[in-house]
Amino acid sequence: MTDRLQKLMLGHGFLVVMVAMFAGFMLFFLLVGGLEVWPGTIIPLSIYGTEAGWVRAHSGGTANGLLVIAVGLSLPHLNLSAAMQKLTAWGLIYVAWSFTAFYWIGNASPNRALSFGDNPMGEATTLSIIGFLPGLPSVFLVVIILFIGAKAVLFSKDS
Numbered sequence: 557m558t559d560r561l562q563k564l565m566l567g568h569g570f571l572v573v574m575v576a577m578f579a580g581f582m583l584f585f586l587l588v589g590g591l592e593v594w595p596g597t598i599i600p601l602s603i604y605g606t607e608a609g610w611v612r613a614h615s616g617g618t619a620n621g622l623l624v625i626a627v628g629l630s631l632p633h634l635n636l637s638a639a640m641q642k643l644t645a646w647g648l649i650y651v652a653w654s655f656t657a658f659y660w661i662g663n664a665s666p667n668r669a670l671s672f673g674d675n676p677m678g679e680a681t682t683l684s685i686i687g688f689l690p691g692l693p694s695v696f697l698v699v700i701i702l703f704i705g706a707k708a709v710l711f712s713k714d715s
Contacts, residue, residue, distance in 0.1 A: 557638055557642075558641060559628075559634050559675055560631070560641065561628075561631060561641055561644075562628045562629070562631050562644075563627065564628075564631065564641050564643075564645055565619050565628025565631065565645050565648065565649065566625055566626065566628045566629070566650065567623055568601065568621075568649045569621045569622065569623075569624035569625035569628060569652070570621065570625070570685075571621075572617055572621030572624060572652045572656055573617065573618055573621035573622065573625075573652065574621075575617055575621075575656055576613065576614055576615075576616075576617025576618040576620075576621060576656070577614075577616055577618075577695065579610055579613035579614040580610075580614040581659070582610050582613070582614075583607065583611060583613075585601045585603050585609035586601040586605070586606075586607060586610055587607065587710070589601070591621055604663065604664050605663030605664060607715060609659070609662065609663030609668070611655075611665065612658055612659055612663075613659035616655065616659055617655070617656050617659055619681075619696075620651070620652040620655050620656065620682060621652060623648065623652070624648050624649060624652045624694065625693055625703060627644065627648055627701075628635045628645070629645065630705070631645070634705055634708040634709060635709075635712040635713070635714070636704070636708050636709045638706075640704060641706075643701065644704065644705060647697050647698075647700075648698070648701055650694065650697070651697055651698045651701070653693055654683070654690040654693075654694045656689055657687060657691070658673045658687050658688070658690070658691035660685045660687075661684075661686055661687030662684075664683060664686075665681060665683045665684035665687055666678030666680075666681060667678050667679060667680050667681075667684045668684070669683070669684045669686075669687025669688045669691070670684075670688065670691075671684075671688060672684075672685055672688060680692065
């Protein structure tokens with residue numbers, strides 16, 4: 557079971573990092589104003605969002621994907637039951653993808669998908685709710701899973 561969960565975590569981690577690299581492309585295109593095909597020749601591209609939003613999507617997505625990869629590689633060293641291994645694997649996969657969606661959708665949302673209602677960033681829209689809702693449980697889930705992992709390592713009989 558651990559081997560399958562590890563492979564799932566590694567695969568999803570790599571995919572989340574890949575999507576984060578696409579956010580880096582979006583940042584690049586936004587900053588340059590398009591795609592440079594020859595020195596000084598830029599094909600204009602209209603990119604939604606802000607520079608800061610694409611930086612967050614790029615760096616945050618990379619960090620989340622690397623977290624899934626790191627925990628996936630660590631999974632055999634955690635003293636966890638089969639059920640807790642499943643929770644850890646699928647929980648972190650969910651967290652990484654929900655945060656990825658949050659970054660991308662939040663960059664297109666007036667209130668940055670930070671709340672259900674209006675906030676100091678802007679007004680709430682259907683898009684902001686779509687970005688906020690999946691990420692809300694992840695804020696709690698990631699802390700719980702990381703605590704479980706830390707406890708499994710620090711308080712195992714082998715420590």
